[in-house]
Amino acid sequence: MNWRVYLLIIPALLTVAVGFSLAANDATVTLECTAVPTAPQCPSGTSGGLLISPTDTRKDRTTKRTLSFEDVDSSFKEVMVFRRDRAPAFKQVTWTTAETLAFNSGHEELPLRIWAICTDEQGTCPALTATQQKTLGEKMVAHANSILTRERTGIKLVPPADGTLISDESGTPALTVHKTVTSCEVFKQKAVGANKFAAGALNIYIVNKVEVNGKSETSNACSNFMDAAVVGAKASSYLILHEIGHMLALDHVNETASDWGSDPKENFMKDSSVTRKFFTEGQIFRMHLDKTSAINVLFNRHPGDQRWCESSPVLPCPELHERVWEEP
């Protein structure tokens, strides 16, 4: 056989191979949004999905109804799809029939209570006017919610059942005496003792300073990883989102860009940063389904689907750094 024949055969073989692999191993998932009952189209906007096996991930994005994943086999058993206008939808897939995935309407609402104990940098702990209370609480939550939406976490912070978003505790000596906090867990016990803790909600305490690594700063914060976080007087909503991330099962991201495949420096879970701006879809998956997330421990939202992301062989999780969208 001469070279010319080889050259003709190779592209022909490649064409067959590519055609076969796409035709044989593509998988599609049809999306349905309940907001439009007559025709279950999702409203405008992009949907992005992660299809996962115990060892691998496929991704696709669409502005229409169908997500297509390439090179899929039966080990890909679960799909989670993210949008800005509602909580992520997820299901275990078998591929025995056409797979559809229905979103619930709206976001996953998490009750939050803010306790203003000492909100000035000097540590004089002034009383707040009604307007200041409203501004502090509502602005902080509105900003946090706009980022949670932008990042497609599907989570919305809401006032607790009694409707009180923020409580001014500047006149509660049992708390102001602890305006410099060295341990979140110890502080929470004091707050519970003073009856200043909302059970069944995420509690954020604004104090003067928080000690981290031996340094007390107004820009520090700590969390008990479940239902309480304590933040210094200068804490931004970005730092508050970091602490909420801890309450929703997320640990610090200490890896480098080469470990991660994307730069973790701007991730919300970076231990120390002033440029935090994104959550990965791998993190959002854990917020909703990890057994240690407040969504499951505190609110029990996914009893049949929660899992240990670091050790479950039955129900898989994507890698922590997996992203469907690179841009924040």
Ligand SMILES: [Zn+2]
């Ligand atoms: Zn942290």
